[in-house]
Amino acid sequence: MSGYGHQTFSAGQNTLSKDRVPHVTAKERREGEGDSRAMPRRIKLTVQYDGSAYHGWQFQPSGMTIQGTLQDCVYQVTGERVRVVGAGRTDAGVHAMEQVAAFDVHSSMNTSVLKRALNALLPPDVRVMDIEEVTEDFHPRHSARGKRYVYLIANMRDIPVFIRGYAWRVKEPLDLEAMRAASAHLLGRHDFSSFRAAGCASKHPLRTIREIGIERLCEAPFLCAGLKGEFVRITVEADAFLRHMVRAIVGTLVEVGKGNLRPEMVGDILERKERRFAGPTAPPQGLFLKKIFY
Helix, strand or coil, X not given: CCCCCCCCCCCCCCCCXXXXXCXXXXXXHHHHCCCCCCCCEEEEEEEEECHHHCCCCCCCCXXXXXXXXXXXXXXXXXXXXXXXXXXXCCCCCCEEEEEEEEEEECCCXXXXXXXXXXHHHCCCCXXXXXXXXXXXXXXXXXXXXXXXXXXXXXXXXXXXXXHXXXXXXXCXXXXXXXXXXXXXXXXXXXXXXXXXXXXXXXXXXXXXXXXXEXXXXXXXXXXXXXXXXXXXXXXXXXXXXXXXXXXHHHHHHHHHHHCCCCCCHHHHHHHHCCHHHCCXXXXXXXXXXXXXXX
């Protein structure tokens, strides 16, 4: 079985308080003790998180990350150092409604017990929503057929207090019809180098955008109430994404909505294959990883 490998941890990195002990009985712990000679199991997680306090998904030597936090919790529960592989490497400040991840572990602990133990240790802004054992050929990223992101814009001068960490405030009026016309140039399979950030590790810039939805909302759902105002929700679905690709697309479409770019210019920007010709990168707090398709 081709495992995900092991992660090297720095002292103090993403370390959770030792007094936060998961509610696992002694009997459950004994039953979950792994046999190092046994073949490892592949565990799939569906994770939800508020990315506001994190330096993105990917483990870093310094700074708290989602991947590092999950790996620390798995170690505290199972005693095994694992590498938790995610379907998408969300940036600092980006949120996830449904991130998919997986890791290999020798522990025979029941998945429902493992889920309960992990959630007892995880900080309140990260939750394991679902867990299951999968076959060794499953890979969160390589097995994925597509991903859907949602971006929320608060299109008003005075943004509601409770939404400020989850939307981009754009005070200028936006022409949604112009934005929709511009987005049509991005549909299909293209070289998206113009919407690719420096440092992107992808082997090539070819991606297929299946859908771009742009809609105006008169309220944004929040807990048990709706926050009144002018909101714009942009949904982008593709087979895969480049680094900052969605945020670059949103920033460019907003420039079209403001009247700074004509809709047909987006096609020209795409053909130029240089990031400097596209619009600004939208801030991270409005972006949500909505769903992974398998």
